Amino acid sequence: MIFGQQDSQLSGTILTLDSPAGNTVIEVFVDQKKIHIDQRQLSVLAMLNNIHRAKHTTGLWLYLSDISAVAMMIFCLSVWVLACSNQSLTTQTSTGMV
Numbered sequence: 001m002i003f004g005q006q007d008s009q010l011s012g013t014i015l016t017l018d019s020p021a022g023n024t025v026i027e028v029f030v031d032q033k034k035i036h037i038d039q040r041q042l043s044v045l046a047m048l049n050n051i052h053r054a055k056h057t058t059g060l061w062l063y064l065s066d067i068s069a070v071a072m073m074i075f076c077l078s079v080w081v082l083a084c085s086n087q088s089l090t091t092q093t094s095t096g097m098v
Contacts, residue, residue, distance in 0.1 A: 020050040020057055 012029040022041040029035075042050070050056060054065045 018056045020055065020061075021047045 012027055012031075015026040015028075017024040017026070020042075022039065024040075025038040027036040027038075051061060052065070054062055057065075
């Protein structure tokens, strides 16, 4: 995502670029003919968490996360149904001391 902000006191522009891997802040000062770039990279765990939560993602990642969520729900429900049906077929056994 791109966020822009105009700073009237310093006559500059600030752009913020967010991604799952981190963020980049670009400050442009036209009067002083300077550009300041600050890039912060997240750790691998934080990046995977952002992708998992679909934070700062667009397009394919949003669809992929929705599809994987539906697939996981179907998998969990099918395992639950199998476990319930299997439980009714099994007999209780005593596991006492021999």
